[in-house]
Amino acid sequence: MQGRVKEAMKMLKGVHENAANFSPPAKEKRVSFCELYSSITVLLRTNWAPKRMVEVMGLGLGIRMVYFWIPLAVGNLNYNIYIAVVLNALMEIPSCVLMYFLRNCRRKLTILVCSVGSGICCIMCVVIGSGGVKVGFEVTSFFCACTDFNVFLIFMVELFLTCVRNIAASVARQAVVFGCIFSPFLISARRNTSTKIIFYDVQKT
Structure with missing residues (x-):
């Protein structure tokens, strides 16, 4: 999700025996700062989530x-x-x-x-x-x-x-x-x- 494909593939190969057959995306996509915290935007964009969040808090x-x-x-x-x-x-x-x-x-x-x-x-x-x-x-x-x-x-x-x-x-x-x-x-x-x-x-x- 954060664009750290090489680290993810290295970790995957360490825990999965068939990970060598997996191929990463051809081109790594740079993820912006806003995309990293996009869940906050999604949470505030809906009508029900902020109200439910206040109630839960x-x-x-x-x-x-x-x-x-x-x-x-x-x-x-x-x-x-x-x-x-x-x-x-x-x-x-x-x-x-x-x-x-x-x-x-x-x-x-x-x-x-x-x-x-x-x-x-x-x-x-x-x-x-x-x-x-x-x-x-x-x-x-x-x-x-x-x-x-x-x-x-x-x-x-x-x-x-x-x-x-x-x-x-x-x-x-x-x-x-x-x-x-x-x-x-x-x-x-x-x-x-x-x-x-x-x-x-x-x-x-």
Whole structure:
């Protein structure tokens, strides 16, 4: 695609026994800079692709933000932080195993159910005071977030045509990275707010 025919033929001859019979094009074509990134033009030229790209970026940002936010916030559960971290780590295993059984399920429905389930469990963690029940909701929320993210990675690839799939996946992954960046700031803001409230109550007393 980039006009590097000699390098391609050399690599092909190294992995295929009958590659010696293959003949490269008679004349190499110089590829312009714009042609190398033509998939971006194709992505922006269509009516449906930009809208779908924005939706995927928003979905990836939210899913990954929750995925990283939950383990970082276990210190606010008033529970043994080491046990909570171990339980969160263990949830990665059944989440990956569950993907085998979800391969024939509808991606949209799976993401919707996992997102709603994770959100409800997060709300319950705020409503419930403390204890093992709160940790149970937190672990369930993280399990839903793990499953949500695994399905999202597959669904993201299936949404775009082959000619724009690489650039679309790259842009969506950048949104995922931003979700990872924002999570520590949310945790820090929550802890700073709690510290100010405690300090205000002490002064008032």
